[in-house]
Amino acid sequence: MSDTSSPFPTPVVPPATPSGPFLLTPSENEILADAEAIWRCDTMSKATEHMHNRPAPMFLPNFIGGEFSVPPISASASPILSYQPKTGTVLCQIPRTPPEVVDEAIRQARAAFFPWSTTTRTVRSQYLRRVSDLLQEHRELFAVWESIDQGKTLERARVEVDRAVANFAWV
Numbered sequence: 001m002s003d004t005s006s007p008f009p010t011p012v013v014p015p016a017t018p019s020g021p022f023l024l025t026p027s028e029n030e031i032l033a034d035a036e037a038i039w040r041c042d043t044m045s046k047a048t049e050h051m052h053n054r055p056a057p058m059f060l061p062n063f064i065g066g067e068f069s070v071p072p073i074s075a076s077a078s079p080i081l082s083y084q085p086k087t088g089t090v091l092c093q094i095p096r097t098p099p100e101v102v103d104e105a106i107r108q109a110r111a112a113f114f115p116w117s118t119t120t121r122t123v124r125s126q127y128l129r130r131v132s133d134l135l136q137e138h139r140e141l142f143a144v145w146e147s148i149d150q151g152k153t154l155e156r157a158r159v160e161v162d163r164a165v166a167n168f169a170w171v
Helices: 028-039 044-052 099-117 121-137 139-150 154-169
Strands: 062-064 067-069 080-083 090-094
Touching: 028 044, 044 139, 062 099, 121 139, 121 154, 139 154
Parallel strands: none
Antiparallel strands: 062 067, 080 090
């Protein structure tokens, strides 16, 4: 007799037409406050408590041209929901970005490429090493959130953060 039940949790799915917390469009101040709160969640227990006490899943805005960009959210342009693999609950909302905003992001990226490409190797190396230093300094924070987002064990997530540290340090 085989067991046909799935070993994975049943996802907690919001209504087909988003309502309640899934229709909130956060302000830039709310996004920054949320980022600061998440930055303090450098242990699994702190992160779990933070997510449990949230009124809505976190919102990941676009970042275009040095500014946060939050496209309007509506029933016809509802955010993409990202689920926690371990629990099946919604971890975050990702904007369903309209094509014209994507085009603007591409224009901004192309405009930034030339100044970056003309920067000396020494300066670029300093930036990349700074990324490596920050990843190392906040290793546990990144490992906790990688574990939550990807459903990996915390130990495996630490290995991946260590690899990212090494990749950015290799310049």
